[in-house]
Amino acid sequence: MPFRIFFVLLFTQLVPVSCSAGDGKPISITVAADHTKANGQPWDGIPGPGVGRGRSAIPLPKTNAPPDLAVCVVRMEAPPECSMRYEAAKQYSLCQNSYDCIFRRVSIPDGAFGLIILDLDLQRHDLVDLLILTAGKALTPDELGKLEIETRRRADKLAPALFDREKQRRLSKMLVLPLDRCAGVKGCMLVQSEIRVNWAE
Structure with missing residues (x-):
């Protein structure tokens, strides 16, 4: 084997190839x-009594436990x-078991992406919210439509909707922000939650 080819093969074995090219700065x-x-x-x-969001929520009895939150970033x-x-x-x-959660150093692409918020359960996850967040170069209507379809498809796979009312809710117009x-203290109000983003250090 020629030395040059051997060196290239050895280099690719020792240096991992990054799959995150084009990613933007991580966010929280x-x-x-x-x-x-x-x-x-x-x-x-x-069911149990109470109102509010996050830390402002009124404490609940143990029969009504808070969600187990997770977030998923959707790319094409x-x-x-x-x-x-x-x-x-x-x-x-x-x-x-917490109404609020901070997800640190979440990798996002340079442009628009879908965001799915889940309540994790052992048998079947619940969909909390889904939306598209835009940044950088604006998407064409066709690109935005494809990202919306992909985000909805991934949400249905991660948290299948069993009841007609939930299926109808998911057909509502996609929130694009x-x-x-x-960013900052104010954040964005969604259907069943609110989010705040900050650039990770």
Whole structure:
């Protein structure tokens, strides 16, 4: 084998090839979930009294447990990248039983991407919210339409909708927001939660 070819093969073995080319700067995403689902049902357990979001929520009885939040970034032609932890092939939230959670150093692309917010359960995950966040170069209507289809498809796969009311909710117009609008203290209000983003250090 010629020395030059041998050197190239050796180099590719020793130096990992990055799959994140074109990624933007990592961000931190803070999610504060509603006290209940949009239909008034609890995230986990049986119904109980209370109102509010995040840390401002009124404490609940143990029969109505807070959600186990996770976020997933959706890109075109790639599996979603979800911020969660794995134990014995099971998926767990980084903030178990909490109405709010900070997901640090979330990798995002330079341009627009889909964001899926989940409540993780052992048998079937619940969809908290989904939206498209835009940044950098504006998408064409065709590109935006494809990203919307992909985000909805991934959400349905991660958290299948079993009831007609939930299926109808997911057919609502996709929320498309500039990433900068959700930055800082104010954040962005969604259907069942609110989010705040900050550039990771």
